[in-house]
Amino acid sequence: MKMHLDEKIWLIISFGMIMGFMFFTGYQTFVLGMGPPSEMETIDPQRVDETAPFDEPGVYQIGENEYEVVMTLEIFSFNPGEIEIPAGSTVHFTMTSKDVTHGVQVAGTNMNAMVMPGHVQRITQTFREPGEYLMLCNEYCGTGHQFMATTITVK
Ligand code: CUA
Numbered sequence: 001m002k003m004h005l006d007e008k009i010w011l012i013i014s015f016g017m018i019m020g021f022m023f024f025t026g027y028q029t030f031v032l033g034m035g036p037p038s039e040m041e042t043i044d045p046q047r048v049d050e051t052a053p054f055d056e057p058g059v060y061q062i063g064e065n066e067y068e069v070v071m072t073l074e075i076f077s078f079n080p081g082e083i084e085i086p087a088g089s090t091v092h093f094t095m096t097s098k099d100v101t102h103g104v105q106v107a108g109t110n111m112n113a114m115v116m117p118g119h120v121q122r123i124t125q126t127f128r129e130p131g132e133y134l135m136l137c138n139e140y141c142g143t144g145h146q147f148m149a150t151t152i153t154v155k
Contacts, residue, residue, distance in 0.1 A: 045117035048072055048098045059083055067091045073115050074098040076144035078135065084153040087130040095121045103139035106152065114139060127154040 048054045053070045057079045060068045065088050072079045073095060085091060095104065097117040104121075105112045111125045127133065137148035 041120035065089050069093045071095045073102040075142050076148040078150045087154050090126045092124045100141050102137045105138045107134040130154045
């Protein structure tokens with residue numbers, strides 16, 4: 001079979017790309033353990049309720065215009081369910097899951113993260129504009145997944 005040179009070049013390029021993607025996927029899976037790429041903070045998912053700070057989920061003021069939200073996720077809710085903060089606040093979310101993998105996304109912001117059992121997820125977001133921000137789960141977590149949402153009220 002006769003093959004044109006540019007056909008050969010394209011075959012080599014596409015084969016190389018496939019090998020590259022497979023290498024990175026394999027690296028993430030086996031070397032990074034499929035964990036979050038940032039900090040690997042772990043927690044016993046069976047004992048979330050007894051482990052600080054998750055034994056007391058809530059909204060805590062830690063400075064001027066600075067808040068920490070300690071949050072647990074479980075099917076199909078966020079705890080605390082209601083969050084209210086003044087406009088201009090920087091919020092440090094400390095989150096973990098009590099059961100399966102959930103996602104957390106806040107509409108109208110860049111905040112978007114996975115929350116996995118056994119891991120502590122930390123993410124910081126500043127809310128400048130007042131309004132109601134929809135916070136929802138964006139990882140399919142079961143039959144009630146579409147009801148897993150809450151609101152952040154910025155006043
Ligand atoms: Cu939690 Cu979907």
